[in-house]
Amino acid sequence: MDPSAYKELADLEGAHWWFVGRRRIFDALLDKLDLAEDARILEIGCGTGGNLEMLARHGALYAAEYDDGAREIARARKVARDVAPCRLPDEIPFSPEKFDLIVLFDVLEHIEDDVACLKAIRARMSERGWLVVTVPAFQFLWSGNDEHNHHFRRYTRARLEAVVRAGGFGPAYASYFNFWLFPAVAAVRFAKNAFFKDREEARSDLALPTGPLNNALAWLFSSERVAMGRFSLPFGVSCILSARPAA
Numbered sequence: 001m002d003p004s005a006y007k008e009l010a011d012l013e014g015a016h017w018w019f020v021g022r023r024r025i026f027d028a029l030l031d032k033l034d035l036a037e038d039a040r041i042l043e044i045g046c047g048t049g050g051n052l053e054m055l056a057r058h059g060a061l062y063a064a065e066y067d068d069g070a071r072e073i074a075r076a077r078k079v080a081r082d083v084a085p086c087r088l089p090d091e092i093p094f095s096p097e098k099f100d101l102i103v104l105f106d107v108l109e110h111i112e113d114d115v116a117c118l119k120a121i122r123a124r125m126s127e128r129g130w131l132v133v134t135v136p137a138f139q140f141l142w143s144g145n146d147e148h149n150h151h152f153r154r155y156t157r158a159r160l161e162a163v164v165r166a167g168g169f170g171p172a173y174a175s176y177f178n179f180w181l182f183p184a185v186a187a188v189r190f191a192k193n194a195f196f197k198d199r200e201e202a203r204s205d206l207a208l209p210t211g212p213l214n215n216a217l218a219w220l221f222s223s224e225r226v227a228m229g230r231f232s233l234p235f236g237v238s239c240i241l242s243a244r245p246a247a
Contacts, residue, residue: 006048006069013050016206017214021221023054025177025228026105026132029242030058032173032229033130039100044086044121045107049074056080059101064093089113089120098126104133106238108163109151118167122245131169131243135160137176137236143189144196157232160239169243176236177224181217185237 013019039059043051046063048070055061056079064086065071075083084093088111102121111117121131136146136154146154155163161171178185208214227233228240 006073009070010048010050010073012206012208013048015214016208017217017221018206019050020218021178021224022105022134023051024222025225025240026051026103026134027054027057028225029132029173029228029240030055030101033101033132033242035059035101035130040097040126041101041103042094042099042124043080043103043105044088044092045104045110046070046074046080046083049077049079049083051103051105052077052079055103062094062097062099089117092120092124095124097124099124099129100126101130101132103131106134106136108133109135109146109153109155110149112152114152114163115166118164118169122168125245127245129245131164131245132241133160133164133243134177134238134240137239141186141189141237143193155239157239157241160241164241164243165246168246170246171241171243173229173232174239174241175227175232176238177227177233177240178221178237179224179233179235180220182236 035058041055041059041061043055043063046052046065049063052061052063052074061080063074063080063083065074065083066087071083071085086093102125108114108117136151138156139154142154157174157176161174164171209217224233
């Protein structure tokens with residue numbers, strides 16, 4: 001990716017309703033976990049670092065990212081104690097450190113062998129650590145955006161739970177999210193798939209809406225945080241899951 005594109009993405013992460021709403025939802029779930037104040041936290045696949053400031057509120061934060069350009073922007077934020085190169089499932093940094101929380105926000109769908117990835121992560125967790133994962137939901141929502149971002153799959157909640165169990169974890173909570181906007185997102189995906197024969201043309205560009213609309217969408221999306229850790233939403237554009245290492 002061109003370096004200017006990384007800068008644009010980093011700026012977008014700070015303001016776009018989708019990123020803002022996600023961070024609020026993630027933060028609400030992390031607040032429900034019994035993390036110590038000095039919890040050791042690792043974000044794998046941190047991208048340009050849009051979640052780092054939120055995560056640092058919950059403990060001593062480390063981060064890892066495969067892409068050189070994205071990693072340099074994340075490191076320049078000076079939030080995490082270190083941002084290291086990473087390649088799943090074989091190259092997880094900071095060995096032999098064990099972590100109390102490892103998060104993968106929209107990462108697992110990029111990994112061909114998701115179970116092997118989770119097994120490798122399981123080996124880097126403390127005995128009572130937490131795993132938090134988010135992934136895109138429902139294969140029928142597959143679009144040019146998934147192809148553009150090199151996804152291997154989308155997940156149902158049941159499939160995500162099964163993969164996490166196979167990776168050595170016991171799921172504690174799982175839910176769909178981006179529930180309120182699901183009908184609109186699904187309609188747009190179906191329309192693009194129907195009218196754009198070239199999937200590259202159908203990819204989402206995440207354009208920033210006008211201020212009032214962006215703020216309204218962020219508020220609506222982030223209102224789902226009241227459900228996190230309490231009850232599961234029946235459908236949504238994405239899935240979120242928390243789990244602990246299985247005995």
